[in-house]
Amino acid sequence: MKFPSKGLYAITQTEAKSADAIIAEVRAALQGGAVVIQYRDKTTREAQPLASALLQECHRHHAPLIINDDIELAAKIGADGVHLGRDDGSVAAARQLLGPKAIIGVSCYDDLAKAIDMQGQGVDYVAFGRFFPSNSKPLASPAHITTLQQARQSINIPIVAIGGILPDNGAQLLAAGADLLAVIGGVFEHDPEQSARAYQRLFI
Numbered sequence: 001m002k003f004p005s006k007g008l009y010a011i012t013q014t015e016a017k018s019a020d021a022i023i024a025e026v027r028a029a030l031q032g033g034a035v036v037i038q039y040r041d042k043t044t045r046e047a048q049p050l051a052s053a054l055l056q057e058c059h060r061h062h063a064p065l066i067i068n069d070d071i072e073l074a075a076k077i078g079a080d081g082v083h084l085g086r087d088d089g090s091v092a093a094a095r096q097l098l099g100p101k102a103i104i105g106v107s108c109y110d111d112l113a114k115a116i117d118m119q120g121q122g123v124d125y126v127a128f129g130r131f132f133p134s135n136s137k138p139l140a141s142p143a144h145i146t147t148l149q150q151a152r153q154s155i156n157i158p159i160v161a162i163g164g165i166l167p168d169n170g171a172q173l174l175a176a177g178a179d180l181l182a183v184i185g186g187v188f189e190h191d192p193e194q195s196a197r198a199y200q201r202l203f204i
């Protein structure tokens with residue numbers, strides 16, 4: 001499945017929630033208009049059954065499911081792609097295991113040179129952040145809106161912004177050059193369907 005060129009990229013907040021609750025929340029976010037879902041699981045739960053159920057749910061809505069950090073889990077369940085951070089393995093290893101059609105995204109934090117390098121390595125999107133203080137990841141380092149503006153000039157794959165993004169602060173990131181807004185709390189700590197709709201309005 002292709003990575004969308006714009007829209008809400010919703011990331012599951014899996015801690016302290018049952019698998020059924022997570023599936024229901026993801027379904028609601030998709031109904032509200034999320035165009036990509038990421039499974040980001042920092043718990044010790046057996047991830048495969050839940051990730052497989054989320055993949056089915058995403059495909060019912062024609063949205064890709066991206067697995068955070070875990071290339072092998074992505075391969076095992078046939079996910080649409082993987083998101084790689086600093087310590088999550090190389091793009092080459094992910095491409096080799098997942099194949100040419102897999103979506104590979106990378107965290108570039110506030111580092112435009114890294115994003116340009118990653119684009120050269122054939123990734124499908126680059127992510128910058130965090131742009132606003134984040135309850136989901138309080139220790140994430142700040143990124144600058146000027147980095148997005150500069151990225152717009154030199155990056156021709158989708159640019160994702162992340163970190164503390166709410167319906168009322170997201171428009172400035174889109175104006176600066178972001179194509180997609182990646183969100184945990186703003187979607188999953190509220191009514192996910194209504195919240196997703198509020199983000200989707202930013203893209204009209």
Ligand SMILES: Cc1ncc(COP(=O)(O)OP(=O)(O)O)c(N)n1
Nearest residue numbers: 068083084085086107127160162182
């Ligand atoms: C879309 C998107 N952007 C950034 C991140 C952060 O990834 P990473 O730096 O690997 O940190 P963790 O998510 O693993 O804490 C992301 N997951 N998704």
Ligand SMILES: Cc1nc(C(=O)O)sc1CCOP(=O)(O)O
Nearest residue numbers: 129130134136163164183184185
């Ligand atoms: C997972 C993650 N990565 C970040 C980064 O800056 O790389 S910020 C972040 C948390 C995003 O969640 P929320 O929308 O609730 O702030």
